[in-house]
Each structure stands twice: as structure tokens, then as C-alpha cells.
Amino acid sequence: LNSTSIGMAKAALEALAELDLFGSSGGTRSFVHVMADDPQSCAAVLESMLPRESCSKETDAGLLSVISYPAFAIDNEDVVNSTRDCIVSVLEGRYGCCRFLRDGYRTAVEDPTRLHYEPCELKQFENIECEWPLFFCYLLLDSLFHEDEDRSRRYAALLERLAQPDRHGRPLMPESYAVPADLVAEGAGESRQSGAAPGGSPAAPVVP
Incomplete structure (x- = not known):
């Protein structure tokens, strides 16, 4: 079981309840009935699992889409706050949030031909996980829905700093920031602090 999947399923069930599939042309038999x-x-189930993503994984930044926009799958505000605080404290960095700890996707040492790593192999990705500005967008939206002006200003400023201009000068948001291969080798074993790449050097933006 994955918390994000359960949260999205709950949101979908609530959205579908009493939906008339044919709109004004429908009838009593075209409604979707949800138990x-x-x-x-x-x-x-979701509240019992949060802030974990699954039994095998700790928290996941994807849960931001479950506890706030767009799913709003949790009614208990204490659970929402504790889950958000856990994600921010564990996964937030200088350039965004990691998806989850020891995430090898897009890192310099990832083997793109492999779909799965054994648990003992994940150590190589520790402290070099890519950081994704997208999750700052989720945190900004969450702060707006909660009318938290201080948090809104903070994440808006962070996103503005991370944007990269295109050839016409228009701001674009990189999909992710990755630690370059040479810095991975130099800083192997160092802790990731506030999103800094090993050795304190900046990560490189990755634009799809």
C-alpha cells in the first residue's frame, strides 16, 4: 500500500459521488453512486500510515499532493500539519524537496537501464538525491490555502530564485537540480545540508 495512491483514490471517490455522467442529458441511471x-x-488507512509513504519507505514529498492541493484527502488538521512538518524537515533542501531519501533517479550515479535496486545498493544515493522545485510549488499552494502569508512569501521567493531564464528572458523552472558527477566523487559520504551539494557547491539544474 502507498499513502499517495490511497489519498488519490479517496479524493477520486469523493469527486465521483453522485456525478451525472451525461450532465443535463442524463437521468437517474447515469449517476455514479459511491458507497x-x-x-x-x-x-x-491513510491516517494510520502518514507521514510514511509505505511500510518499506519513509515519508515522500508526493504526500504534499495528498494532504493539500489537489486531493485534500485528510480532514484532520493535526495529521496534515505533522505530515507537512515531517516532509519539510526531512526532505526540503536549497533547491526543492527530494522525492524521498536515497532516491537515485536523475543522480549522476544512477544506472538508467535498471528499474529496481536492492536495499543494500541504495546507500550510494544517500545525500546526493536530486531536489525538485515542483514541491516548493505545492508548499506555496498549501500556504495560500492556509492563508499563511509568511510561508507564502518564503516559498514564492525561493521559486523566484530558482527560475532560469530562457533565450527570450522568460523564467522557466528546472524540473530538478542534481549534484554533478565530479562533486559526487569529491564529497562522497558528506551530509546534505540545506540542499547543498557535497563540498558546499551548488547543484546543477536539469531541464527536460
């Missing part, structure tokens, strides 16, 4: 117990079951 009331199903969203509640999802909610109970």
Missing part, C-alpha cells in the same frame, strides 16, 4: 464507507475506509 459512503469506501472513502471513510481510505481515510482511516
